[in-house]
Amino acid sequence: MIKINRIGTDANRTGDAQKTGMNAQDMELPFIYDLSLDALRRWLADQGEPAYRADQLYDWLYVKRADDFSAMTNLPKALRERLAQSFRFVALEEIDRLTSADGTVKFLFRLHDGHAIETVLMKHDYGNSVCVTTQVGCRIGCTFCASTLGGLKRNLTAGEITAQVVKCQKMLDAIGDRVDSIVVMGIGEPFENYDNLMTFLRTVTHEKGLNIGARHITVSTSGIVPNIYRFADEKTQINLAISIHAPNDALRSRLMPVNRRYPFRDVMDALKYYWEKTRRRVTFEYALIGGVNDRPEHAEELADVLLSSGIRCHVNLIPVNYVPERNYVRTPREDVFRFQRILLGKGINATIRREQGADIAAACGQLRARHEALLKP
Numbered sequence: 001m002i003k004i005n006r007i008g009t010d011a012n013r014t015g016d017a018q019k020t021g022m023n024a025q026d027m028e029l030p031f032i033y034d035l036s037l038d039a040l041r042r043w044l045a046d047q048g049e050p051a052y053r054a055d056q057l058y059d060w061l062y063v064k065r066a067d068d069f070s071a072m073t074n075l076p077k078a079l080r081e082r083l084a085q086s087f088r089f090v091a092l093e094e095i096d097r098l099t100s101a102d103g104t105v106k107f108l109f110r111l112h113d114g115h116a117i118e119t120v121l122m123k124h125d126y127g128n129s130v131c132v133t134t135q136v137g138c139r140i141g142c143t144f145c146a147s148t149l150g151g152l153k154r155n156l157t158a159g160e161i162t163a164q165v166v167k168c169q170k171m172l173d174a175i176g177d178r179v180d181s182i183v184v185m186g187i188g189e190p191f192e193n194y195d196n197l198m199t200f201l202r203t204v205t206h207e208k209g210l211n212i213g214a215r216h217i218t219v220s221t222s223g224i225v226p227n228i229y230r231f232a233d234e235k236t237q238i239n240l241a242i243s244i245h246a247p248n249d250a251l252r253s254r255l256m257p258v259n260r261r262y263p264f265r266d267v268m269d270a271l272k273y274y275w276e277k278t279r280r281r282v283t284f285e286y287a288l289i290g291g292v293n294d295r296p297e298h299a300e301e302l303a304d305v306l307l308s309s310g311i312r313c314h315v316n317l318i319p320v321n322y323v324p325e326r327n328y329v330r331t332p333r334e335d336v337f338r339f340q341r342i343l344l345g346k347g348i349n350a351t352i353r354r355e356q357g358a359d360i361a362a363a364c365g366q367l368r369a370r371h372e373a374l375l376k377p
Helices: 010-020 037-046 052-062 077-086 158-173 194-205 225-232 249-255 264-278 296-309 333-345 366-375
Strands: 093-099 105-110 116-124 127-131 135-137 152-155 179-184 217-221 239-243 282-288 313-319 350-352
Touching: 037 052, 105 158, 116 158, 127 158, 158 179, 158 194, 194 217, 217 225, 225 264, 239 264, 249 264, 264 282, 264 296, 282 333, 296 313, 296 333, 313 333, 333 350
Parallel strands: 127 179, 179 217, 217 239, 239 282, 282 313, 313 350
Antiparallel strands: 093 105, 105 116, 116 127, 135 152
């Protein structure tokens, strides 16, 4: 049986339907993108359809990228009508689109219930990368991040995450290009929406669909320990990144309240398990904040912690983005390079993230926060 995603009260759903031009009954239907290929096969089998219909439908969704069941002309008319009565497509209404001088495109999308999310399309020398959002808002509470402003509203469904990639791919279709990689580093904590995250990852990597290579996808977590263990057991080649941002418990708890729930040592133990189970390199993301966590002693301590862990790793240094609602300042350029030199001198592979979209508020959560501020009376 297909589980219907119900969000809010009946009254709220009626109001949301009026705002988005949908009727309340349509808003009760599950998203077609929420279903994996196996789930589609089960649903079609329940309808008495032959097994090959699932492959045809999947092809329409992710290869031809149709957004209307009536366009799926190699499916029987009666089946197309049943699909339209049983499912809906994810409605991502484009509220805003900002294009940076470096080619980065940031989208602000309105969902069917009126909430807004961000998606970023980045152009690299090695291809096009999409940064997707997994939650409306975030409850992790990192003190340097705009995503947590306003707290967590709800999880996105697997289909709502998938739709962000499909939307970007359809934009690239117009110029004969494709999405080459995905980073799950947008608004929200992916590992607090774990089941929907994994359905999304299976969908975008499926060879019959978007067929994006698992090694070209990175999932970033703030350190939700139980799900680091689960992810290690998934037997996937998808990359794992950990937002670490400090070399010890005291400083990390100050910057990231989640550390009080999942302390630094527990996170490192989980990552050791991941490394031992997968033998895949772990990326440690470290946001450098002027005068807070960017001193030489912090670099020395971080290097010692990583070396003693035995984990094959890479450190991605990220000069913090300025967020008006926060009081942090960027680390001076020369101090960023000094921090990197200390890590390299200790034998830790460390790079400095290339800044993209700085001229369009591309830091996670900034555009959404600006949009919601404008809506306040």
